[in-house]
Amino acid sequence: MKIGELARRSGLTAHTIRYYERIGLLPYADRDRSSRRDYDASILAWIEFLGRLKTTGMPIRDMLLYADLRDRGSGTEAERRALLERHRESVRAHVDELNACLLVLDTKIGGYADTEQRMKDYDATLPERRRKPVGARSARAR
Amino acid sequence: MKIGELARRSGLTAHTIRYYERIGLLPYADRDRSSRRDYDASILAWIEFLGRLKTTGMPIRDMLLYADLRDRGSGTEAERRALLERHRESVRAHVDELNACLLVLDTKIGGYADTEQRMKDYDATLPERRRKPVGARSARAR
DNA sequence: CCTTGACTTAGAGCGCACTCGAACTCGTAA
DNA sequence: TTACGAGTTCGAGTGCGCTCTAAGTCAAGG
DSSP states (O other): OOHHHHHHHHSOOHHHHHHHHHHTSSOOOOBOTTSOBOOOTTHHHHHHHHHHHHHTTOOHHHHHHHHHHHHTOTTOHHHHHHHHHHHHHHHHHHHHHHHHHHHHHHHHHHHTSSTTSOOOSHHHHSOOOOOOOTTOOOSSOO | OOHHHHHHHHSOOHHHHHHHHHHTSSOOOOBOTTSOBOOOTTHHHHHHHHHHHHHTTOOHHHHHHHHHHHHTOTTOHHHHHHHHHHHHHHHHHHHHHHHHHHHHHHHHHHHTSSTTSOOOSHHHHSOOOOOOOTTOOOSSOO
């Protein structure tokens, strides 16, 4: 599989695939006679897994850590597992936080229930917004 | 309340508060005789609300949109509401996505159940990782 | 033979959201 | 009076994760 097809199939751009290889997220790909990257379909599973880590907010530096553990092969399983478990906890915490925000958002939206009614939430508590008075740099200009 | 106290109470840094004012996320604050910002406690509710939007992944440009609608006052309620509802939907979708990823993560971690066992997931499907062969720029170097 | 288009590399540039530094001004306490 | 600490402005710098450009190579089709 050439980089173009992998791009189509993975949803990444060819640019991003090369970038990932450069930083070590993807293994250095085999090249054909004319130096073009030639991928095995198995790379897709790894890219999908990276995508999930990314979706769940793992920074690239941590994915690199995981990738490096994987490189080092057997003997690193416990560490890999620990890394994923820590990440799972942080994702769970984030989901909880998002759900809490959703409740607040529901309340807020509820405040707009009848568009024609006055607000009784945050919007009403701040008297009115002011803009920086243009050209008024200070009381006694110098 | 001076900017330092607001920083302590809001969790933002004074730098960030000034930055938010600069870009229009926070209203231009009243200044005392010596040009120092002097805040009313009501600003805290707004900052907390912004924090929730931020936590839920709303980009600053959208918060600005909301802030501008709020500035324009009555007559913009429907639009504000629509904005929040769209955002709520995107947050819900993201939560669903995260939960789906959590399931995969659980499976993956399950694969490490007994650290001493062989892997039968992604890690096992990629034969082995290769590194860029240093100094090997091409078959026929030039 | 020539064109086309998919690829190659190295490196620059971008958008976001801060974050910090420099140089300065105040008000207060010693 | 002087020193301190907390504030001010403007603008530059940072870290992240891409994203794109330039200039070149190559293989296949017309």
